[in-house]
Amino acid sequence: MSGPSIHVERLVFAYPDGRQALFGVDFTVQRGERVALLGPNGAGKTTLVLHLNGILGSVAGGTGSGRIQVGGTDLHREHLPAIRRKVGLVFQDPDDQLFMPTVRDDVAFGPANLGLRGAELRDRVHEALVQVGMQDHADVAPHHLSFGQRRRVAVATVLAMRPEVLVLDEPSSNLDPASRRELADILSGLDVTLLMITHDLPYALQLCERSLLMDDGRIVADGKTRDLLADQALMAAHRLELPYGFDPLSVPGPER
Numbered sequence: 001m002s003g004p005s006i007h008v009e010r011l012v013f014a015y016p017d018g019r020q021a022l023f024g025v026d027f028t029v030q031r032g033e034r035v036a037l038l039g040p041n042g043a044g045k046t047t048l049v050l051h052l053n054g055i056l057g058s059v060a061g062g063t064g065s066g067r068i069q070v071g072g073t074d075l076h077r078e079h080l081p082a083i084r085r086k087v088g089l090v091f092q093d094p095d096d097q098l099f100m101p102t103v104r105d106d107v108a109f110g111p112a113n114l115g116l117r118g119a120e121l122r123d124r125v126h127e128a129l130v131q132v133g134m135q136d137h138a139d140v141a142p143h144h145l146s147f148g149q150r151r152r153v154a155v156a157t158v159l160a161m162r163p164e165v166l167v168l169d170e171p172s173s174n175l176d177p178a179s180r181r182e183l184a185d186i187l188s189g190l191d192v193t194l195l196m197i198t199h200d201l202p203y204a205l206q207l208c209e210r211s212l213l214m215d216d217g218r219i220v221a222d223g224k225t226r227d228l229l230a231d232q233a234l235m236a237a238h239r240l241e242l243p244y245g246f247d248p249l250s251v252p253g254p255e256r
Ligand SMILES: Nc1ncnc2c1ncn2[C@@H]1O[C@H](COP(=O)(O)OP(=O)(O)OP(=O)(O)O)[C@@H](O)[C@H]1O
Pocket: 015, 016, 017, 019, 020, 021, 039, 040, 041, 042, 043, 044, 045, 046, 047, 048
């Protein structure tokens, strides 16, 4: 299926304390695209993604204006349950998402709330755990897993809702190189639209053909990740730094 998956138009937002975080954000992400959201601390990245399923915005405090559509549905108060099924958020800290006695219970929580029961629920949970390679850990308590495994289970809790859009906040943070690579393989194999906040620029290059660069509540660049990272003036102007010796032009990008 093609067509826009996320469409944001003239999005403006100020927190209840008056702090303006978004100053008119416009972008569209097509279905199945993988897009990195880059930018320095305080650029507005989290504020933007929290709008995508109505956690923030005029519906939930603060003042704002603009238009958000997910899968062609306008984000209005009356569509919030539908939008929240379409947009799955994976937070930076998996422990914010895991609170049940076992991995299976955590992954079942969302679909059970949707009304799934019995074999249908079991199949849904198994499918999500297979997607992240954690099917052999279904009966384990999440706090007995490694951080990398907990992050994969957090992704599974969201995938079990069969979202159209998967939004990840810093998916590679605190992962060792092997876990980082395993997660990249999992994410690149998913059939979803993916929007990923990251300060890990090589990870953005590896996973996302396209990047949006935010600063001061605005999108200041939108293009191929490789081109953005190779633009030294752009990078310096927005306080982004590649690891020492890393040449974005010498690394193969995502195969799509
Ligand atoms: N709950 C809040 N109340 C008031 N201001 C906030 C709140 N959360 C964020 N802000 C402000 O909004 C602006 C954007 O913050 P945001 O967290 O969206 O940036 P970010 O790009 O995600 O940063 P980081 O990379 O550090 O996570 C900042 O100036 C921040 O101080």
